[in-house]
Amino acid sequence: MAFILSTWELPLQPMVLYFEMTMLNFSTLCLEDSNSSSDGYDTIIGILDTGIWPESTSFNDNGIGQIPPRWNGTCTEGHDFNSSNCNRKLIGARFYGGDDSDSDEDQTARDKVGHGTHVASTAAGSTVTGASYYGLAAGTAKGGSPRSRIAMYRVCTEDGCLGSAILAAFDDAISDKVDVLSLSLGSPAVFRPDLDNDPIAIGAFHAVEKGITVVCSAGNDGPSPATVSNAVPWILTVAATTIDRDFESDVVLGGGKVVKGGGINFSPLQNSPVYPLVHAKSTKKSDADDNSASNCQGDSLEENAVKGKIVVCERTDGYSVYDKRDTVKSLGGLGVVIVDDESRAVAENYKSFPATVISSKDAADILSYMNSTSNPVATILPTATMTDYKPAPAVAYFSSRGPSYVSPNILKPDIAAPGVNILAAWIGNSAEDANEGKEPSLFNVISGTSMACPHVSGVVATVKSEHSEWSPSAIKSAIMTTASQTNNLKAPITTESGSAATAYDYGAGEITTEGPLQPGLVYETTVIDYLNFLCYIGFNTSKIKVISRTVPSGFACPDNPSSEEISNINYPSIAISNFMGTTSRNISRTVTYVGGDGETVFTATVEAPSGLDVKVIPDKLRFTKNNQKLSYQAIFSRSSKSNKASFGTILWTNGKYKVHIPFVLNNES
Incomplete structure (x- = not known):
């Protein structure tokens, strides 16, 4: 190996994958195609993540030429993974063990989580027609640089990522001659290591020194200030924004009024509003307090009062939308309407149980209707894909914000990219993520800065293919100085709450694909x-x-x-x-x-x-x-x-x- 980073005596810092709380949602990529003549053909994107599902159609090598002769990597064989799993698209794969307690099944580059597969296909997935999540958002899926090559470095398991594995992967990637490194991982703000103990910062320094652009997620600890991760100046740090596609699961009230909701569900309910509608507080147990009941907490609701009804739950507590769904479902409820401004834009996946999230503004319409009749009724419609959603982009509520914890004299994050409701490839054996009674989908929908990062990595690869002589800082500059600060209403980009976004939210702005090729x-x-x-x-x-x-x-x-x-x-x-x-x-x-x-x-x-x-x-x-x-x-x-x-x-x-x-x-x- 060219460097011996992996032998440095660093603590085995657990690094946390930047999932957005396993939010499962779905969309084709928001970025427009670039007109690059080379389209990333000989550019190699190295990805440090949970591994890869090589059989995915997103990694087919149809129409892709021979592997660049400079490639110095390998396709490491392991459990349920052999050298034939690599091709002219997936040109390399490595894995890194943690300790002696790891099972043989962990000795593999194969993805068991889905995160790495999703990230890799977002960055450089081949064009796949007819992609959809059980029919939702049907269309063509492809990565940001669809002809770039992929090298996967499996440094993470479902339990997290070890610092020693991350350093070893940087070591190998530098020696393997990758052009771009994409890391959708990092430490959350409360567990952030000191800079001289940060394997991402250390490994990235050496990669950049060798001409490799390193792109990292900003983190999912927003909207609180000073939460941005991976904030050193040699890393290109990426915030997350929404896209112009929404997944609507509407509530139809008695009398026909429609209240727009969001989320993914395949509701089996009738389209007509014939189901009793109750507020959770009215179903509380005698020994429960109003707040716990309103938020559908655990044992606070009376089963007989919930059974056979659609329940309206507030979310002013720490219970997740999934906890509220599970509470109502376990008590025999027919569906749940959750009031949550933050989660409205991120399409949570409730599968076949009728569940939807509405804004507090729209909740007022439901409560007004419920107070106007002694027998309120409603239904929850199955999810439909809505396009040309406005305004978009908006900075995602979960995206970590500046100023930088390392120094307020360096602006972080650097750039923003689509990170909400993103469609990409998924592992093929995940019954847990499948809709009830269905085979696992070949694609899945996830939100987080993990999804924003590979969008930028794909653009970096395309710029690198056009300007092979440019340094990582020149490529970063080209991306930042050509960013957009306006949305599809031709107005300034906002946060999800509607307030004006600032450079602490999105850095230089929303990434574009054409501008970085000719920045001036x-x-x-x-x-x-x-x-x-x-x-x-x-x-x-x-x-x-x-x-x-x-x-x-x-x-x-x-x-x-x-x-x-x-x-x-x-x-x-x-x-x-x-x-x-x-x-x-x-x-x-x-x-x-x-x-x-x-x-x-x-x-x-x-x-x-x-x-x-x-x-x-x-x-x-x-x-x-x-x-x-x-x-x-x-x-x-x-x-x-x-x-x-x-x-x-x-x-x-x-x-x-x-x-x-x-x-x-x-x-x-």
Whole structure:
């Protein structure tokens, strides 16, 4: 192996898969096809995850040429997995054991969870026509870079992922010559390791140093602030957004009024509203309190009062929507309507039991109807696929938010991508995930930043295939500076709650597929920048070597390093902390022209909130040749104090290219 990362003495940190609480939902990919001429043909995406189901049609190699000669990996045989399971699409597979207690069945690259298969097909799945989840959202499924090759590194089981396995996989992937690494995993905020004990941060540093772009999930701990994971500057960190498809399971009330609900169910109820409708509180046991009963908790409901009825449950507690469904189902209820604003957009999978989630606003209509009659009735309709849903995208409620826990002077997350109700391939033997009485579906629907990450990995692979000479930071810049900040209503992107989204929610914005291929300008961040970043957060040379292992000859941390200097790292966003407004802050950036030969002039414009003054000097950059580098300064000052973070954008344009760089200033240190 080229590196010996796997022998480093790190604690065996359990890493948690970024499932969104096993939310099962379904959709074809939201991104439009790119017009890349190569379409990722010889690009190799390495995926660290739960393994892969090689028989999936998403991994067929029809029409794909020979394996790139530089490939140095292997297809490791193991339990129920042999070398013939690999092909010209799935070109490599490895697995990593945890300890001696692992059974022989764990010694395999085969996916037993589904997560890795889903992620791999989202990133680079081949085109599959007629894909659907038991008929829902029928259409064509394919990955973000459908001709890219896949190398799977099984580092996780259903119990989690070991740090030693992650480091070993990075080691192998670097040696195997992958171009992109996609990691839909990480530690939740409450278990976050120190940076010098973080196997993802350490492994990613070495991969990026060797020219491999590393893409990671931002985490599912939102919407609380400062929850973003994988927040070091050498990683491309991805938030999750909704898409323009919804799975509606509506409630029809007596009298015919329809209340829109969300979720996946294959309800066997009649379409006519003939079933008694009750609020859970009215079915409580004599010794139960109103709150427990309203939330359909455990033993709080009277069986005779629930049996044969549709029950309305609140969700103001910690009980999941599945717990509420199970409570009603176990007591003989015919269906459940759950009031939950957060879960409304994420299509939970209730299979054949009639269950749906409605917003608190729509719940008012149901409660009004129930209060207007002595015998309220309703029905729950089976799920239907709705397209052209608006507004979309919106930042998913669960997507982890900035500012970065590592340093508020680096903006994280970097980018957002579809992560709600995503259709992709699934394992073929999962009876647990099958609809009752049906064979397991070859596709499944999941939500989480796990699903957003491989969308970006696919775009990275396509950009890499077009611009093989570009560094990971140039590719990151191309993706960030061409992101979109508007939704399909041509209005600013919002959060799921409807408030305006900020760079702490979605970084530079929603990823696009065409823009990154021709960004015009790129911001390149060097390994020295990353080493200086470690100096600025307080690492000395010895501690830096825990992450980098070596440092270039002559490198030393600056005298009296300050965390404020992080803002001057040549990153494709600007974050400034501890900004009180009493003095101005001067930030420098260097851009490289990648738009082709010939003279061109880019002009700067600034979008900033009232009270914040931003001057760009010079405000025009004149390039005379391709790959020319020019620098500018952005000077920030306030005309009045503010207790809130200030967000804005610097835009460089020459008439052909529009190059956005977001900025955020706050008064916290």
